[in-house]
Amino acid sequence: MMDHPRVQACETLEELRSYIGDCQRCPLARTRTNLVFGVGSPRARLMFIGEAPGRNEDLQGEPFVGAAGKLLDELLASIGLDRSEVYIANVLKCRPPGNRDPLPEEMEQCTPFLEQQVRLVDPEVIATLGNFATRHVLKTQAGITRLRGRLFRSAGRKVVPIYHPAAALYDRTKQDVLFEDFQRLKAVLEMPAESGDVSGAQRTEARTRRSESAQPGPEQPTLF
């Protein structure tokens, strides 16, 4: 059973990773090779959220390795960013067998970890990768083809849905669209903060508050 206050009391990504440990909270623990937590800058302004680890990620314990990871690196380079400057995580930390869609019980157990990762990294912009992550973050049933490249807002953060790089690997048209959408991401990162945005100053203040008093949050976390 998930202990939300303890998840929310984790003050750093390292602490959260350590709390998750050798997680056995859902049946995916029995079929995974490695738990894939997330990588990147703990202070990234841009965070990518994918669905769940694939085969290569499961084998290596890192998100976005293999051909899809290489494409992501190229997309980042096209807007002058390196993987070390962003943060990358998935909705689920363990691979569903055969890459099937995550099940509700798996989501219920695992998503508090992602929510805490988002709180700790505190990104200004979230790019959701593909249908599943987009639907989860934006709480919508609309598909990625309709939503991609558009700017949404969720709890003071800008959210930009884009295709999952794995879906574009063998589709030149989708790759072109991805490169276009990364230019939009760059423009969103350059946008001046508006009222209600999570701004740099607010982020610093929130981090200071967090480090000064780490009180457990409410029982049910609100999304991001």
Ligand code: SF4
């Ligand atoms: S998917 Fe999440 S909840 Fe399930 S075992 Fe992995 S880390 Fe734990």
